[in-house]
Amino acid sequence: MIVAIVIAAIKLLILFAVLMLFVAYGTLAERKVSGHIQDRLGPYHCGPHGLLQPLADGLKLFFKEDIVASESDKILYYLAPMIAIVPAVLALGVIPVGDSVTLFGRKIGLVVADINVALLYLLAVSSFSVYAIVFGGWSSNSKYPLLGGLRSAAQFISYELILGLSIMGVIMVVGSFSLVDIVHYQKSMWMVVYQPLAFIIYMIAATAELNRLPFDLPEAESELVGGYHTEYSSMKFAMFFLGEYANMTVTSAVAVCLFLGGWYSPLSFLSWIPGPIWFALKLMAVFFFLLWLRWTYPRFRYDQLMVFSWKYLLPLALVNILATGGVMILLGGI
Template sequence: MDRAALLADDPIWLILIKVVILLLLGPIMTTFMIIWERKVVARMQQRPGPNRVGPNGWLQSVADAIKLPFKEQIIPTTADRKVYWLAPLVSTIPAIVAFSVIPFGPEVSIFGERTVLQLVDLPVGVLVILACSSMGVYGIVLAGWSSGSPYPLLGGLRSAAQVISYEIAMGLSFVAVIVFAGSLSTGDIVDAQHSIWYALALAPSFVIYLISMVGETNRAPFDLPEAESELVGGFHTEYSSMKFALFFLAEYTNMVIVSAFATTLFLGGYMAPWPISLINDNYFNTGWWPLLWFLGKTLVLLFIYIWLRGTLPRLRYDQFMRIGWKVLVPINLVWIVVVIAVNVIVDEGLSTGQWLLGSGIVLVVLIGLSLLLPERQVPDEDQVPVTGGGYPVPPLDLQIPGKPKRKVRPGRRDRARVGAGAPDQEKETD
């Protein structure tokens, strides 16, 4: 029986169990990720991390989760209260919904009922996850606008530009996977990677997705919507208590979602990694073992998030936008053309001469387009003096004229010194 048929036969009690587990997965992973991130970054920076609450400080996130709901709620008088309350929910709910289409494992038995470790297997599962990750940004935009404060508004505007830039790059990185797998179903994509993971076969798409998912989730070095050095706290500056906790929950849940999605698309999903798969493929890819492999791959990607935050400085906004529009999107478009061309060659069985002719035509077209591009205008040194990053600054030899010096007549004490035989000299002062 295939995956869709098994899920269709799930009884109501089994569906409710899956729903409850998926609802708890976001808060549990958020609690774990916060304390894990604090400890890992503390180890990287050679400083003590949380070590007071619980054994070795592992209950610090639990203490924070208990503390936040009891903190005072401060709402600005200029805030639009309805949208102000709605924004955290708009960010949190889509992030949790996205778990429903991710396959965590193959067919298993739960209390004697055969099922699949997945809530639903939609034929457009990839688009569902992409839509859920995009919806969360609307909560950030609404939070920035409804706060009635300039810093949250700037953070919301940055987030709107950010999602447009990196959502396009992320969506384009799926195209090559869909072409190779021949399906938009997440379960079918995992099954298509039985022979080789798409992280190896489609390495450019994998790298572009890794960069895009960091920008999509507003994490360092792309955390510009909440840059504390520029915007105090960004879009959540005016939020406190439980509403602030919901934004934290949405951010870390989105991190788990995009990492689990990367595992599904590029790392073979729940299939055993290479050394283990050589031992006994039928044993380690059946039962509850695949759930362990899926969580392990997801945690590796989450560790990359922490690694980037602990080592890289925040980018400037112009650098951030330039990477999205001038690097990721063009490379992705060229890579999609290459993937489709290779796919056609394999399907049609073209000869070597036909393949070389097609490659030559594409090369000539690319060279012709490059010749048509306008040359970059480099400003003369006389027009723009020594610059910092292309911005005109005052010349280095600029001298600010000082006040003219004036002569001061000697006072009584100076005249007495002159009378006593001291040399007569005039005193100059500014």
């Protein structure tokens, strides 16, 4: 029992460290990709090709003056940045990064907790991140953060629904909520082949959940200054950013698990490369896709955002579920 707890703790620590690494270098990747897309170079000065930039950024944010809005609701104001990072870290627990390995005669699965409701847990936990944004917007006691927070709440409700419905197709095919089972199912063929529409809808909804362009209404710089984190500075601001990039990493990881075959290699002759490395490669590919989207498309107008969600994506997701069910009945799956 104690050994099991220790192993789980070690796994969590390693995963957390890797997540923080991804977050740090995610910010650098964002700036590098944006730079090169705009024919610039991005950060170049700190270390070779700017590789030490995340360290410099972190150091700078630590030493920044921490300004607290005087009329703010103090408890929520301090709570919001803390909540921002929590959902991503919680979600980390159910993401399998590889098959089980045998160490010291003990079989260790490369997932912290293989629970049979992993996907439900993920959906529940990821909805948490809207609290950070709404609390941040409300407690700042300032009009722009408030507007950003409200927009975010509306956006979350719309797209959370679509996110859940897009995953339904996968669950129907696999017949399990466990992420480990879902990845095992994709050993020979990726889920994206069976569920292409679900994959597209998932990626759109996930981008909206992450408040990233083209869905970054909550922090629309040109209209809302900085959105919900306008009144935050120093490490509180950094926590929001940490949360954003941690959420991006986790969402990419979930996309890899659900649609891109998890830790399995895409071609059988490449299977000598260990699973976690495949997982990381796929994760980076999805992460890059999110960056690529951001630096390509302009922002939606607010009404377009809502129309797109309710009038197009929702019916599409429902059609996908119906079609999946119909095909399964025809194939005699049930």
